[in-house]
Amino acid sequence: MNSLIQNALRTPPRGAYACARSLTTTARQQAEYVNPRLSGQSNPEGRIERPKPIPTSPNFYTTRALFYDQLTQLERAVGRSEAFLRHHHLLPLPDFARASLPPLQPVWKDPLEMSNEFKTKLSTPRYRKVVKILNQLNDFQRIAKTGGCPQLEDRLRAILSMYESSKKEALLSRGKRKPVVLDEYGRSYTLGKRKTSSARVWMIPVQQPDASQSETPEALLLGTEKQNLPVTTTTILVNNMPLNQFFPLPADRERITRPLKVAGALGKYNVFALVRGGGTTGQSGALLQGIAKGIVAHDPALETMFRRVKLTRRDPRMVERKKTGLAKARKRYSWVKR
Amino acid sequence: MSLISSISRPGPSTSLSRLLKPQFSLESRRYAAGEAGPVGKAGYLQKLGSAQKSKMRKKLPMYKALPASQLDRPILVSNKPQFDPPVFTPAAIKAATAVGQPFVINPKDNDPMKCFGIPRKLWLEFKLLSRPYTVVREVTKDIIQLLEDAKQSSSANTRVVFTGRPGCGKSFLLLQAVESCAQQNWVVIYIPRAVDLVNSTTSYAYDIRTQTYLQPWYSFQTIQRMLTVNKEAFTKIKLVEDLVLEKSVLAKGTTLDQVIEAALAERGVSVAQAPVYLEAVMKALEAQTQYPVILAIDDMQTLYGKTAYRDPHFQAIHSYHLSLPRMLMEFASGKRSFQKGAVLGAISASQTTHPIPLELRDALDLHNENYRIASPYEKRDKVLVEYAKGLKNMAVPEKLTLAEAIGVFEIWKEQQVFGREKFFYDEAFMGKYTESGGNARDFVWKGLLATLDT
Secondary structure, eight states: OHHHHHHHHHSOOOSHHHHHHHHHHHHHHHSOOOOHHHHTOOOTTSOOOOOOOOOSSTTGGGSOHHHHHHHHHHHHHHHHHHHHHHHTTOOSOOHHHHHTSOOOOOOBOOHHHHHHHHTSOOOHHHHHHHHHHHHHHHHHHHHHHHHTOHHHHHHHHHHHHTTBOTTHHHHHTTTSOOOOOOOTTSOEEEEEEETTEEEEEEEEEOOOOOOTTTSOHHHHHHTOSOOOOOOOOOOEEETTEEHHHHOOSHHHHHHHHHHHHHHTOTTTEEEEEEEESSOHHHHHHHHHHHHHHHHHHHOGGGHHHHHHTTSSSOOOOOOOOOOTTSSSSSOOOOOOOO | OOTTGGGGOOSTTOOHHHHSOOOSSHHHHHHHHTSOOOSTTHHHHHHHHHHHHHHHOOSOOOOOOOOGGGOOSGGGOOOOOOOOOOBOOHHHHHSGGGTTOEEEOOOOTTOHHHHHOOOHHHHHHHHHHSSOEEEOOHHHHHHHHHHHHHTTSOGGGOEEEEEOSTTSSHHHHHHHHHHHHHHTTOEEEEESOGGGGTTTOSOOEEETTTTEEEOHHHHHHHHHHHHHHTHHHHTTOBOSSOEEOSSOEEOTTOBHHHHHHHHHHTHHHHHHHHHHHHHHHHHHHHHOOSSOEEEEEESGGGGGSOOSOBOTTOOBOOGGGBHHHHHHHHHHHTSSOOSSEEEEEEOOTTOTTSOOOHHHHHHHTOOSTTSOOOOTTSOOOHHHHHHHTTOEEEEOOSSOOHHHHHHHHHHHHHTTSSOOTTOOHHHHHHHHHHHHTTOHHHHIIIIITTOSOO
């Protein structure tokens, strides 16, 4: 059945144009054809035709010589490496072994990049064809790597690296959280969001006044002198204003200091933040997340705890959309009899 | 219950019934009786009417503690541990350890706090605390030292205005200064709510002779209170010139207490002449050198702003055309001065109806990011510029230091307004200090008293 459909698809279209074409060819075939170049004669106008250069590639007349050359090479590589692996009894692989192969995530050049490479516009089927072969080669590379064929692995890698996208790193790291890096002064820079607000938060540890100088070692050893630890305080500046000026509501203020309380880090860090967008609740919520992330950046041991109490979590709740036929998201118009 | 229940009257003509909305008392019945309604169903209709009225009422009535005699239910009986901090005295303040320590003010019967009253916010705070507690700050010591130095020189040399953001402790500082002066035998004149001088709440009358509007009732109350507070000093200070009244003359050399008592004796007649009495008393105080005089004015910026008083043509009356604000401004500007003494003032930055006028801001050099940007081409009242000349700005620190905040925390903790057994007091303290950014009012009102994590 399938083969029938395929045959049907392969048959050339028959119609008026096809008939006309067959007619012209038959008319030409009646005169005997003589290649003027081989005969060395001049054409009827008396001009001697120069011999055409022999095409460098057998694919010259496909008009996509470069593409088909590469394709042939890749296919050849597939054939050879398959034969090699078969010879070494690494192919065919049982399913369990195939599943246990270490992953080797490839990111191939996109159609546009490959078009530039091949100097021809790649249609989707042609691109798919290349990618299919590349994926196969990638699988062979995985097998070679695990199966202990370093030579084959090196060769395959050399071939495949030509088709790897230049943006591989960026694409693979997409969607993954970037680790916060402290800068030269020990500052963290984190971002917090809630509703439509966002907060950029910079945190720096408070400099501890040196307490050890005032205490004599004897007193420390004997424990006679009560150790008077210096107390430091946290200053939080929001848009360059003290916290109490920016947030008049106590609930907002308490929300902001919550991560510090949970971490027991009140007085340990100074905070500078820029908040944009939204209202007071959103802005204070954004600050909470930003500060929580900053604390985790300074003290990675707290990461699990902060994740469990959902301090570092981006609150996903947003304004519920308005619906047609309703006054607001949920509110209904009052019912009127007529 | 409260030692300061008698302090609640801040200035002349301001009785509690005006300040406080009627509560469950006779007064509310009196208000309700004024409403029209059929006599037969009076009870029902009046109830309705009063309910409607209470809906329209915008402000909540001010907090008033129940008298101790009514707190006999077991749930209301507290077993508070006695909190007895040292008494606020000039000697105690001077101690090196005094900074950040809570003190209690023990007002005598003739204490300025009781007689002149105190600003509304402090009054409410002391109501909640049941006793007037206060914490000594670094700046308190500075002020005490300033007054010590001012004792020997003219008040024209010491004219200081406390400035700072709302809630940084200006009024408390002024009260501390007044208290310490009262305990050191100064003559004290304390105006805790200067806004009452300009908001058209006291009677006024035009006087052709001085071409000003006199405020007889406020003047009368002022001299009365001055006598109560400075009784001892007034027995020794004498009139410097004859006091000519409508029907009598008080001769030069009469002591001030006799003068004021004469006014009090004929209350009906002398209220109208109270401004004349006050003027004579002030002149006598200016001339004498026995006692240093402190004139302390809270809400000072209201004197330099617009008044709510109107003349018969409904034109606004300038504050310098009102007798009392004019007199206060004359002392503040150094046009008049006590031979020994000081003039202290405090602006109240949280008074939204009375912002700090431009003339005063220029004089105090208040042109920072906390204020509206003022153009040099903006119009200034030349008279007010004169009256504001020479005032010195004393910026009260924006933040409580950690030691001072601990003192404040201790007072409220001892009152048991928050916390319980095994409460993390350290964390609460650090949290509230951080949240309030060190601002004193926010630390207490929006921190300790507003918190939900008790």
